[in-house]
Amino acid sequence: MKKIIFKISFIISILIVCFTLLLSSCSTEGKESDFYAALEEKLSKTTDHQNKLFENISKESIYSYTISLNEEMLSNFDSANRLLPENFNEAENKKMKRCSFSYTYTQVDADYYVIAKLTQSKLDSNGYPLFKDDSYQENIYDDTYTLEYKSSSNKIVVKKGDESIYDEIYNYMSEEIPDEIMMFDVFVDLENFSMLTYLVEECKTSKDSVFSANYVNWFGSVISSHTNYAVKDYSNTAYTPYRKSSQISGYGEDLLFDWENIDLVESRTVSITSVKDKISQVEMYLDVFAANQKTTVQIWNNEETTVWQGDLIGSTKLIVNFKYEDSKNKITIP
Amino acid sequence: MSKVVNLNLDDKYLKRKDYVTFSMAKFATSAVVGLTQGYLLIFYTSVLGINPLQVGLMFLIAKIFDGFNDPIMGVIIDKTHTKWGKMRPYIMFGAIPFGVITILLFIPIGSLDSAGKIAYMYITYLSYGIIGTIINVPMDGLPAVASPNNEERTKIISVSRIVGSIAEEAALVLYSFFMLFFNMRDTYMTMGLIIGITSPVFVLLGVINVKERIPPSKVPPKMLDGFKYLFRNKQFASLILSLFLTFIRNIATAAVIYVVTYIYLKGSLQIFFALPGAIASLVGMLIAPKLRKKFDNKVLFTASITLNSIGLLLLYFIGMDVPWYVIAAILPIAMFPVGTINVVPHFMAIDTLDYWEDKTGQRNEGVTFALISLRSKVSSAFKDFVLASLLAFFFFTTPLQSIHNHTPTQLNFTKSGIFMIFTLIPGALNFVCLIPLMFYKLSRKRMDEIRARLAIKRAVEFGNSDQNKANIDSSSSVAISGDENCVEEIVLFKVDNKQFHLEDDNPNEETDN
Numbered sequence: 008m009k010k011i012i013f014k015i016s017f018i019i020s021i022l023i024v025c026f027t028l029l030l031s032s033c034s035t036e037g038k039e040s041d042f043y044a045a046l047e048e049k050l051s052k053t054t055d056h057q058n059k060l061f062e063n064i065s066k067e068s069i070y071s072y073t074i075s076l077n078e079e080m081l082s083n084f085d086s087a088n089r090l091l092p093e094n095f096n097e098a099e100n101k102k103m104k105r106c107s108f109s110y111t112y113t114q115v116d117a118d119y120y121v122i123a124k125l126t127q128s129k130l131d132s133n134g135y136p137l138f139k140d141d142s143y144q145e146n147i148y149d150d151t152y153t154l155e156y157k158s159s160s161n162k163i164v165v166k167k168g169d170e171s172i173y174d175e176i177y178n179y180m181s182e183e184i185p186d187e188i189m190m191f192d193v194f195v196d197l198e199n200f201s202m203l204t205y206l207v208e209e210c211k212t213s214k215d216s217v218f219s220a221n222y223v224n225w226f227g228s229v230i231s232s233h234t235n236y237a238v239k240d241y242s243n244t245a246y247t248p249y250r251k252s253s254q255i256s257g258y259g260e261d262l263l264f265d266w267e268n269i270d271l272v273e274s275r276t277v278s279i280t281s282v283k284d285k286i287s288q289v290e291m292y293l294d295v296f297a298a299n300q301k302t303t304v305q306i307w308n309n310e311e312t313t314v315w316q317g318d319l320i321g322s323t324k325l326i327v328n329f330k331y332e333d334s335k336n337k338i339t340i341p
Numbered sequence: 342m343s344k345v346v347n348l349n350l351d352d353k354y355l356k357r358k359d360y361v362t363f364s365m366a367k368f369a370t371s372a373v374v375g376l377t378q379g380y381l382l383i384f385y386t387s388v389l390g391i392n393p394l395q396v397g398l399m400f401l402i403a404k405i406f407d408g409f410n411d412p413i414m415g416v417i418i419d420k421t422h423t424k425w426g427k428m429r430p431y432i433m434f435g436a437i438p439f440g441v442i443t444i445l446l447f448i449p450i451g452s453l454d455s456a457g458k459i460a461y462m463y464i465t466y467l468s469y470g471i472i473g474t475i476i477n478v479p480m481d482g483l484p485a486v487a488s489p490n491n492e493e494r495t496k497i498i499s500v501s502r503i504v505g506s507i508a509e510e511a512a513l514v515l516y517s518f519f520m521l522f523f524n525m526r527d528t529y530m531t532m533g534l535i536i537g538i539t540s541p542v543f544v545l546l547g548v549i550n551v552k553e554r555i556p557p558s559k560v561p562p563k564m565l566d567g568f569k570y571l572f573r574n575k576q577f578a579s580l581i582l583s584l585f586l587t588f589i590r591n592i593a594t595a596a597v598i599y600v601v602t603y604i605y606l607k608g609s610l611q612i613f614f615a616l617p618g619a620i621a622s623l624v625g626m627l628i629a630p631k632l633r634k635k636f637d638n639k640v641l642f643t644a645s646i647t648l649n650s651i652g653l654l655l656l657y658f659i660g661m662d663v664p665w666y667v668i669a670a671i672l673p674i675a676m677f678p679v680g681t682i683n684v685v686p687h688f689m690a691i692d693t694l695d696y697w698e699d700k701t702g703q704r705n706e707g708v709t710f711a712l713i714s715l716r717s718k719v720s721s722a723f724k725d726f727v728l729a730s731l732l733a734f735f736f737f738t739t740p741l742q743s744i745h746n747h748t749p750t751q752l753n754f755t756k757s758g759i760f761m762i763f764t765l766i767p768g769a770l771n772f773v774c775l776i777p778l779m780f781y782k783l784s785r786k787r788m789d790e791i792r793a794r795l796a797i798k799r800a801v802e803f804g805n806s807d808q809n810k811a812n813i814d815s816s817s818s819v820a821i822s823g824d825e826n827c828v829e830e831i832v833l834f835k836v837d838n839k840q841f842h843l844e845d846d847n848p849n850e851e852t853d854n
Contacts, residue, residue, distance in 0.1 A: 221736045223734070230752075230754045232736060232752060234738070260739065260741065260742075262741060264744070272744070276749075276750065278753070278754065280754065288753070290753060292750040296744055316745040318744075319744075
């Protein structure tokens with residue numbers, strides 16, 4: 008019996024020593040500065056590599072890329088009172104309006120060709136999306152609009168479905184841009200039709216907004232990524248990098264948002280995959296979280312209290328795939 | 342002076358309710374095991390948002406620690422003497438804490454900071470390991486002492502094992518059902534509550550009904566003796582090392598939940614992946630004895646590993662861009678050999694026992710199976726550690742607790758990494774477990790020769806061939822507990838109404854009943 012008690016006591020003592028060591032290693036003194044120092048080092052490696060990749064693209068004369076963008080946004084969020092719809096988790100109360108956009112840019116020496124397609128969900132008079140059935144999963148979409156442009160002919164053709172609604176020589180400097188082209192303005196750079204500048208800007212980050220950064224060489228493919236957070240305070244109109252925001256505390260996985268004083272938080276993850284220093288794929292994921300209030304009843308005193316939290320109200324997924332000419336793949340303008 | 346206890350080996354001692362209630366107790370404990378083995382890793386990473394590397398390290402430390410607890414518990418049990426028996430008190434008093442700790446494991450403690458979450462993870466999982474050992478070791482031993490009738494013991498062990506295997510999938514069914522209605526966080530919490538509240542009830546029912554009728558007959562092995570034996574019996578050592586490396590194969594099974602959650606974006610699909618695979622594996626288990634009649638154990642094990650790898654590699658080449666049901670339909674092909682992989686090593690271990698007895702005259706079942714049990718836990722520890730490390734390598738993103746229901750989008754690199762963890766990595770590295778087996782030389786022919794020599798040796802030792810048919814092993818013997826002044830434990834067995842003494846001054850002494 009004494010031996011058993013001794014053995015159990017010994018095991019408990021070992022456990023106590025282990026926990027003490029474990030908890031002491033979790034001390035936060037100096038940890039935050041170490042965390043950010045390590046993060047900035049990783050970011051430096053990641054962004055240097057990504058900048059080099061975009062420089063390499065600008066030196067290419069024959070290449071093609073396809074952008075595929077899917078966006079959804081909650082249309083019935085009460086932004087004035089910062090309230091989610093009631094019974095938010097039920098499908099009929101989550102009115103997500105959706106949009107999909109595809110864009111292919113092909114460059115062969117000085118000539119280039121663009122084809123873009125835009126599809127948006129149909130909206131009712133209140134601006135809410137329409138759905139196919141009671142499951143509220145499938146949106147009803149407007150006709151798909153297609154824009155085609157060839158630099159050699161400088162002609163833009165816009166179609167609604169299969170019907171051509173615009174077929175003219177394109178003059179960007181014209182005072183009036185036709186509506187049929189303007190609808191693409193949000194997504195397409197109508198001046199030179201290349202989206203690379205947009206991509207470069209979107210892939211940029213600063214040390215004050217970066218939350219995590221990664222870099223790995225995986226059997227010849229280099230994957231570099233970073234995740235960033237930006238905060239729009241309740242009283243501001245612009246986003247601030249999270250490290251500069253006064254509504255944030257903690258760091259790393261302990262990052263805390265003071266939702267009561269925040270309007271929106273944006274999370275952006277960018278990942279670039281490259282092979283032999285040429286970009287093969289860019290991924291960009293943007294999530295928007297809105298601060299919202301919820302009234303709950305405290306169990307211990309049956310009193311109502313307001314709780315502030317952040318929920319996802321919109322997301323954008325952008326994937327860009329690049330192709331380059333080689334002995335097996337020939338790139339031509341249609 | 343020893344005292345004879347009159348227990349007739351042919352009488353029936355167990356009633357139907359004993360089988361039913363004990364099986365329900367086994368169902369309850371296995372359901373907890375299925376829940377923790379299948380979902381704790383993803384709960385820690387995807388709900389609590391703990392860094393996968395931290396989680397993997399915790400599993401490695403805790404499971405290895407837990408592996409060493411089993412033999413310690415065995416010693417504690419054997420030194421226990423109560424009016425309820427040696428094992429039942431631990432099961433009775435451990436049942437409720439077992440349920441409580443199950444619930445605590447799946448509480449989404451989002452309000453703690455990262456250090457607090459890690460501390461909570463360690464405390465609850467280590468406690469689960471200790472309480473689990475207090476329950477499961479005696480639970481595994483209870484059938485062996487529930488009845489002197491060998492047939493009844495075999496039946497209760499078989500029935501409870503089958504029920505236990507089914508119970509391990511209970512968590513899978515619950516998960517797939519609740520994911521249709523809840524998010525991951527609420528699903529795991531609900532499962533923890535349901536299983537945590539019901540398991541003590543069934544465990545207590547089982548243990549109250551099933552009595553201990555005979556004390557265990559063997560002195561439990563000491564761990565140090567076990568490791569000495571491991572280094573001396575090289576055949577057993579090569580087998581254990583090979584079995585340890587089968588953790589690589591188990592990574593595929595553990596990755597299924599990540600595949601359905603992050604690649605096919607629907608956690609409830611897990612039932613379509615895991616259940617057919619489990620059934621295929623069960624079929625493989627059932628036909629293994631028939632296959633053993635035609636093939637060498639080592640050949641069977643090697644072929645099973647190879648087929649499992651081919652199946653997983655086939656899935657990799659099909660790719661993750663196909664509809665989920667294509668992968669789910671092909672997965673049973675990869676899982677079918679797993680049943681054989683699970684069964685055949687047991688027979689190979691018995692072969693190493695016979696080999697050692699032939700070589701040295703010693704037979705070390707206790708040590709052998711204690712080490713196999715330890716190996717199982719250490720393998721499980723490495724499986725979780727390697728899986729968690731691979732997730733971290735492939736940039737798996739954990740949620741931020743301060744964003745409500747945060748489910749971060751995983752990169753394509755991460756998703757393809759998860760698919761590789763499920764297919765290519767175990768498929769390619771599986772063959773590593775065959776390397777130690779190159780030193781395993783116990784072929785069927787050699788074992789036939791060994792068994793022939795052992796049969797002769799045993800026949801000579803016990804006088805005549807009728808006595809040899811008694812099959813000297815403790816499960817068919819009646820143990821006699823001597824009075825407190827006895828120095829040695831004397832084992833009796835009974836054949837044809839004659840009692841025989843072993844470990845006696847005169848082993849051939851007979852007394853009529």
